[in-house]
Amino acid sequence: MSESQLRQDLVRYARSMYQRGYSSGGAGNISLKLPDGTVLATPTNSSFGDLDPDTLSKVTMTGERLAGEKASKEILMHLAIYRQRPQCGGIVHLHSPWLTALSCLPGLDNENALPPITPYYVMRVGKLPVVRYLRPGSPVIAEEVEKLAVEHNAMLLANHGPIISGKNIREAVFNAEELEETARLYFMLKPFGMNTLTPENVAELDALFNMK
Numbered sequence: 001m002s003e004s005q006l007r008q009d010l011v012r013y014a015r016s017m018y019q020r021g022y023s024s025g026g027a028g029n030i031s032l033k034l035p036d037g038t039v040l041a042t043p044t045n046s047s048f049g050d051l052d053p054d055t056l057s058k059v060t061m062t063g064e065r066l067a068g069e070k071a072s073k074e075i076l077m078h079l080a081i082y083r084q085r086p087q088c089g090g091i092v093h094l095h096s097p098w099l100t101a102l103s104c105l106p107g108l109d110n111e112n113a114l115p116p117i118t119p120y121y122v123m124r125v126g127k128l129p130v131v132r133y134l135r136p137g138s139p140v141i142a143e144e145v146e147k148l149a150v151e152h153n154a155m156l157l158a159n160h161g162p163i164i165s166g167k168n169i170r171e172a173v174f175n176a177e178e179l180e181e182t183a184r185l186y187f188m189l190k191p192f193g194m195n196t197l198t199p200e201n202v203a204e205l206d207a208l209f210n211m212k
Ligand SMILES: O=C(CO)COP(=O)(O)O
Pocket: 026, 027, 028, 029, 042, 043, 044, 045, 046, 071, 072, 073, 074, 093, 136, 137
């Protein structure tokens, strides 16, 4: 795919998420890896609703600006994931309501904030570790995320929101949507308790349909 098509893809996926309430105001950021190994990212304080394909930030893997507006303040967190996950081609960070609510809950299991309640959550994400609270844009978030990214394609930043990757921008968005829906189901079910998939069920899905 050409760089121009990828720029348009990023803008289209961002607008679609904005329209469906996954991001509001200037919250969140998106990036994708270009075929030459550089990274295209949303500019800082931009809205998912009205991005311009021609002014997206283009940076090197070490964060130097090559073109476009100043990159998101979370660019180091995105770059940390690309470094640890060579198969990763796209990343989405959101303040989506259900996952952000989950990130504020007391007593979360920091190794996995969401149990395996449905097959598609298991196939697309599997486990959701929690990164301790750090201010948005803190370089320490990037360090913490870098450690977890070796084994996980999604993480939950405490009292902030999720960061989710995928093999390309489309898969990253699909993974983000599945994760947000899983958090919504979790809150719907919490008052009643819930059945979860067994370790055998999870192993079967991992063997047959691993989309991570
Ligand atoms: O979500 C955000 C910070 O965590 C938004 O920051 P940017 O506008 O710099 O991308």
